[in-house]
Amino acid sequence: MKNVILIGFMGVGKGSVAREVVKHSEYIAIDTDDIIESMENRKIKKIFQEDGEEYFRSIENKIAHWLKNSIQNTLISTGGGFYKQKGLKDIGLVVLLDSPFDDIIKRIKKHPNAVRKLKKRPLLNDLKLANKLYDERRPEYLEVADIVIDVTNKSAYDCAKELLKKVKKHV
Numbered sequence: 001m002k003n004v005i006l007i008g009f010m011g012v013g014k015g016s017v018a019r020e021v022v023k024h025s026e027y028i029a030i031d032t033d034d035i036i037e038s039m040e041n042r043k044i045k046k047i048f049q050e051d052g053e054e055y056f057r058s059i060e061n062k063i064a065h066w067l068k069n070s071i072q073n074t075l076i077s078t079g080g081g082f083y084k085q086k087g088l089k090d091i092g093l094v095v096l097l098d099s100p101f102d103d104i105i106k107r108i109k110k111h112p113n114a115v116r117k118l119k120k121r122p123l124l125n126d127l128k129l130a131n132k133l134y135d136e137r138r139p140e141y142l143e144v145a146d147i148v149i150d151v152t153n154k155s156a157y158d159c160a161k162e163l164l165k166k167v168k169k170h171v
């Protein structure tokens with residue numbers, strides 16, 4: 001089993017899909033944002049507020065090196081900007097969860113914790129800017145991805161099943 005790296009825009013459902021993959025396979029999952037919060041003992045929002053985005057990206061970089069050197073057989077769910085790390089493919093098979101911007105926002109707003117979900121993501125605070133960021137990133141996501149899963153209007157379970165099927169074919 002090779003590492004699988006889940007990438008995609010904020011709110012696309014990386015965490016939900018990762019949890020379904022874990023339920024239905026041998027994979028153990030970790031999440032780069034969770035690792036950062038535990039290393040720093042503070043929330044992502046606080047890290048952005050207190051030390052800025054550049055500092056946050058430097059921790060992502062440290063984690064990318066650690067993943068490459070030390071982690072195997074694992075599903076790695078990542079923050080929406082982690083895909084920019086160099087040598088992503090050396091860490092594992094890159095799987096993009098893809099959906100149009102409006103559908104991602106609709107998905108977040110449907111959630112019972114919608115306000116918290118929006119607030120905890122500094123780069124989603126201004127939806128106009130977030131849409132611009134999405135437009136900039138989408139071609140880059142597609143370029144780095146080995147596998148693309150369109151998650152629009154699909155359950156996390158269906159996405160997980162599709163992921164496992166496609167990963168199996170790929171390895």
Ligand code: S3P
Nearest residue numbers: 009010011033079080081121122
């Ligand atoms: C970010 C996405 C967030 C988190 C940070 C920056 C980004 O993770 O890493 O707020 O640059 O897209 P999610 O994709 O899990 O929201």
